[in-house]
Amino acid sequence: MNTKKTRNIALALVLGIALVLTIIFAGAAAGGKRLDSAAKPASSAAEEQAPELQLERRIAGDPMALGAVDAPVVMIEYSDYRCPFCGAYARKTQPEIIKKYVDTGQLRIEWRDLPVFGESSVAAAVAVRAAGEQGLFWQFNEAVYAAAPEKGKADLSEPELLKFAQEVGVPDMAKFTADTKSPELRALVNSDLAEGTSLGLNSTPTFVINNQSIPGAQPLDIFVQVIDEALAKAK
Template identity: 50%
Template sequence: MSRRTGRVPTLVLALALAVAVLGLVVFAVVSSKTDTNASPASVAPSAKPSLGPLGELAHRKPGDPLALGRPDAPVTMVIFSDYRCPFCAKFSKDTERALAKQYVDAGKLRIEWRDFPIFGDQSMQAAIAGRAAALQGKFWEFNHAVYDAAPDKGHPDLPPDRLLQFARSAGVPDLARFQQDTKSPQLAQEVRTDLAEASALGVSSTPAFSVNGYPVLGAQPTELFKQQIERALAGAS
């Protein structure tokens, strides 16, 4: 009887240690799978990117409707984005337009768009719709209309009728042509080309950026982008 009683505390202690170890393992697994696109505030601005130097990605094509700024600007920012990504919308509203006002308008920065539709068929259709708007000179107006209407969290619903509404509010002049162009195999192929480029670079989430070949991941604070642009400007001078 006494020997059984003596073994009880030992068994309890062993069980407690096993539970503690299991808890640590679960915590480590969950932590390792945390979404890299969690709230931008949770990502330290000084965090090192998980991608290495990307090299020159900018096309610098004169008259490119999916670009802002001079083709010969000393700094280029390539954006990989999805219209259904809430963090892409945050970047558009909080950062992109501020950078355009400060650097694009001054001839120091060129911003080039790349479609990276990773949130389903509606993301793909929205990307094609953006290019359909671009054919009528209204890409950025359409782009901003979609992002301005995006919720702070979650993925917006972007069926064809809503994309048409965005085209109308963006001032696309020929809506019948816009609707026809959203069915264009050529535009769909252009989107797939962007998607393949991003995948080949190792991009796995949106938004993602290349500033003169230096990767920046996530909707980081505006100040971080300004710092990287200033470093690139200093290196280009």
């Protein structure tokens, strides 16, 4: 075998190994991450046994939650009403998750506001909470996402938000309008935003199940896999 041919074979082997390593690292990066272990140095065995983050609220009668308060698994959704990917999830994937897991008592979904697109997103989050003050949080939530564009950010101006309130049948429009200016509701939105930011979340939607994050509007199969694993651990 001549020297040139030997060099060619060696180069091909090096390139092949590099390609395999690239695929492995890319696959690891694509999956969700543990929120309680990201960016931490190696720890002792005692530290590894420390309790995980407790993000679940499980508040009875919470208007921003779907499903039984004692469901074995809780999925927390961090979303922005102007986010087109959040809209895609709400229209296509969430109904299937509700039918398969929430309606059967296996899963509870808890909403968190993560308004990453500025003041309009904050105002929209406050408005949906204002509808929630009259028992129509999820109806308003669904109406906003049903009308959201496939691409680009939704125009959620004050007149648009008032139209959604009328569409879902908010009974006391005067109260709704006043509540959209409520400092208390705005503070709750900002508190959710601070929680998400403290976890390193900066894009929407992001879902958290047992402190395992699912970034983006993933296919239903991804949610099924993570939820089923959580249910198996809960038994």
